[in-house]
Structures are given as C-alpha cells and as structure tokens.
Amino acid sequence: xxxxxxxxxxxxxxxxxxxxxxxxxxEVRQPRLVKPSVTKLKKALxxxxxxxxxxxxxxxxxxxxxxxxxxxxxxxxGQIVWRQGGGKLMVGGHPIIGVDTVPNKYTHITxxxxxxxxxxxxxxxKFGYWRLVDDATFTDISQKNFGPEPLSVAFNANYFxxxxxxxxxxxxxxxxxxxxxxxxxxxxxADESLWLAKVxxxxxxxxxxPAEIKLLVASIKKILKEAVKYRGTSFNSYxxxxxxxxxxxxxxxxxxxxxxxxxxxxxxxLKTRVAGRGTHYCPKCQR
DNA sequence: AGATGATCCTGTATGC
DNA sequence: TGCATACAGGATCATC
Numbered sequence: 001x002x003x004x005x006x007x008x009x010x011x012x013x014x015x016x017x018x019x020x021x022x023x024x025x026x027e028v029r030q031p032r033l034v035k036p037s038v039t040k041l042k043k044a045l046x047x048x049x050x051x052x053x054x055x056x057x058x059x060x061x062x063x064x065x066x067x068x069x070x071x072x073x074x075x076x077x078g079q080i081v082w083r084q085g086g087g088k089l090m091v092g093g094h095p096i097i098g099v100d101t102v103p104n105k106y107t108h109i110t111x112x113x114x115x116x117x118x119x120x121x122x123x124x125x126k127f128g129y130w131r132l133v134d135d136a137t138f139t140d141i142s143q144k145n146f147g148p149e150p151l152s153v154a155f156n157a158n159y160f161x162x163x164x165x166x167x168x169x170x171x172x173x174x175x176x177x178x179x180x181x182x183x184x185x186x187x188x189x190a191d192e193s194l195w196l197a198k199v200x201x202x203x204x205x206x207x208x209x210p211a212e213i214k215l216l217v218a219s220i221k222k223i224l225k226e227a228v229k230y231r232g233t234s235f236n237s238y239x240x241x242x243x244x245x246x247x248x249x250x251x252x253x254x255x256x257x258x259x260x261x262x263x264x265x266x267x268x269x270l271k272t273r274v275a276g277r278g279t280h281y282c283p284k285c286q287r
Numbered sequence: 288a289g290a291t292g293a294t295c296c297t298g299t300a301t302g303c
Numbered sequence: 304t305g306c307a308t309a310c311a312g313g314a315t316c317a318t319c
Contacts, residue, residue, distance in 0.1 A: 003312055058313080075313045077297080106297090125296045127313065170289060179314085186312050236299085238312065255312090276291070278310075 002074050004150065004184030005227035006238050006246060007058050010080050013241040014053045014060070014119075017082045021113040022049045030108035033123070035131040044068050044132050045111065057146050057183030067135040072121070078128035079106075082241045084117040100243075124237060146183040150220050155182050157214040164213060168206030174275035175205055176220075185220065188233055188255045191280050193220040195254045195264075200286040201274045226251065254280040 002010070023045045028038045044064055051063035060080070062070035072080070081102050102120040103110060109121040109130060121130065133141070147163070148154035160182075167175055175181050176190040185193070194201050196219035199212055208216075232238060232246030235256065239245055253263050258271030258280055267284035 006312070073313080075295095076311065123296090124298065125311090127295065167288080174289080177313090188312055233312070236311070277313095 002078070002232065002238055003058060003186035003189050003227075004055075004224055005189070005230075005248065006232035006240075007055055007060060007074065007184070008228050009231045009246065010241050011053050011055045011060055014080070014082070017084070017117060017241065018050045018053065018113065018119075020049070021115055021117065023047065023111055024114055025110075025112040027110040027112075028108065030126060033108055033121075033126060033129050035129060041070075041130065041132050045070070055184075056142055057149075057179050058186065061138070069133055069135060069138045071129075071131040071133060071138070071141075073129050073131075074123070075125070075127035075129075077106075077124040077237045079120075079122040079237065079239055080241050081120045081122060081239070081243055082117060083120065084115070102243075119241075146179055147181045148183065150182045150184055150224055155217065155221075157210075157217050160213055160217050161210060164205045164208065168204070170205050171201070171274060172199060172203045172205055172208065172216075173201035173277075173279060177275055177277065182220070184224070187277050187279075188252070189220070189223055189227060191255045192223045192227075192252055195281060195286060196223055198286050200283075201279045201281050202272075203287075254282065256280065 026042045026045050028034055031038045034041050048065050054061045054063065058073065060072040062072065064070060083102055102122065104122065106122040106124050107120045108123055108126070111119040148159060163181060164175070173190055173194065176185050176193065177187070191201065193216065197212065197216040199208070199216060227233060227248045230246060230248035230251060231240060233248040233252065234245035235249055254269055257269045260269055261267065262269055262282040262285060265282065265285045267282050269280055270283050271278060271280050273279060
C-alpha cells in the first residue's frame, strides 16, 4: 500500500500518540511476520518506552532502548491503527471511515500502552513485517539497501545525474521504483512524477537529457510534498493511524486514469505494463 | 546489468 | 449466480 507520503503521515501521528508511553503488552497472531522471533520482539518491547518514530523510505523505524530499532514495513495492505479507549472513534464530529473495528480478522499484532491506548497492525495480504534489529544492523541496511531520502538535500540533480550514469541501460520507471536509487517512491508517485516531468516511463535512462533529469528531481519532490500535505492516497486499503483515508486521490494526474483525458493536453491516458507494474502515462506530452 | 515472471497472500472487479 | 482470470500503494528471487 503505502509509499513515502502514507508512511510519513502515519509516522507523524504515531509520534504524537506514542510519546512518553510505555509498552505493557504485545500480542502476535501471525508469528511469520515477526523477525527474528516473537520472543525477542516481546523482550525488546514489553516495559520499554518508545522513543521517536522515524522513517527510512517506506519503512517505519521505532527507536527503542538498548540500541535497538523496530522496522515496520506495510508492503501493499498493511495498516497501523491507534485506538485510545474503545467505542466508535469520531474526528471533528464525523465517524471515521476505513477501519470500523479493531482488532479484526486482519489484525496480526497488537501493542498495548500505558494509558489504555492500543496499536494494531492489520494486513490483509500478510506481506508486511515487523523486524527487530540492533542499531548497527539498521545503519547497515540503511546504507546498503536505500538511496537518499527524496525530500532531503542529498537527493539533488548532481546525485541523480551521477547515479543514472551508472544505469544507462535501465528504464527510467524501473530506476525510480528501485529503493536504492531514491527511497520511498512507489508505483503511484513514480507515475505521477514522470507525468509532471513529461518523461515517458519506458524511456531509457541513457537517452535522458540533463535538463529532463533535473526536472524529474524537482517533480519527485513536488509530487511527494503535495501528497504528504494531503496525507497520502487512498483508493483501497490505505488508512492513517486513526483509520482515515488520505485525500490525494482526486489530485492525481495519471495513476488509475487510463482511458481518461490528460489534464495537460487532453490526450487519452494509456495504461500499460513497465517493470512489471501497471503504468499510466500520456502518450503525447510524455516523451 | 537489467528485464521478466513467479512468489509471498487475500480481496475485488471483470468477463463469460 | 457461478466460475475463471486478472490485478492490486512492495520487494525478492531465479532465469534468460
């Protein structure tokens, strides 16, 4: 499900909810999703106070005592839902949409906190995982498997030009989806960024002009910032930590708009397959 | 090196 | 209604 904007939304809210609270219990219904083991997870969590929650690409990173970190990846359908007390939750007088009841049949992990709050991990397809690591391992993973954060200064035209020089024979969309290029872009925002930069997803990296590469960097930043502002995109299972949908969907330009007209030139948006993923683009203004 | 397809799962949409 | 097929915000692995 979630790409950077969705995970970032969850991260910000979790920091408010979890701040200063201590974990009193951990219940795991799907041991397979926990690494290295349920026993070790419980040992690290129960009794601990969660420090801040950060993010690396699409991973949530819980800072724990004793130089440990909990890496939570939601993959396609993972949800993190916070409930303070029972009953139907309301926000601004309106009932919350998305997740009506927790725990439900897709709740695989429940973490209880002092003060009565509970955090639920739901995941229909069970691709997500909770992985406990020590700080050194996290640093290692972070450096080896992830490129720069797209909204940081480290992700800039110079970096991107140099990186692409090493991958001349790849398709640009495949490169954007690779977390080693830049961490946090997924299928929706890859398509949206390419549309904004007027670059065809199947373009060979080696044939991109420096000006296009520069524009692509700016487009990625712009799209992601905008999507964070709207608290992410929901068309199916994504909800934030209070069970609310993200509101970026109506603002998207191409993703899921195959057969509809391009917002820039009116040409019919095509849907095809690139890098094994459904890919949407305008055949006229993306070259 | 990089593309492709299968794989981990379950739900939903579409077509016959 | 039933049944088959394709596809879904991710990422990894084997194979070509």
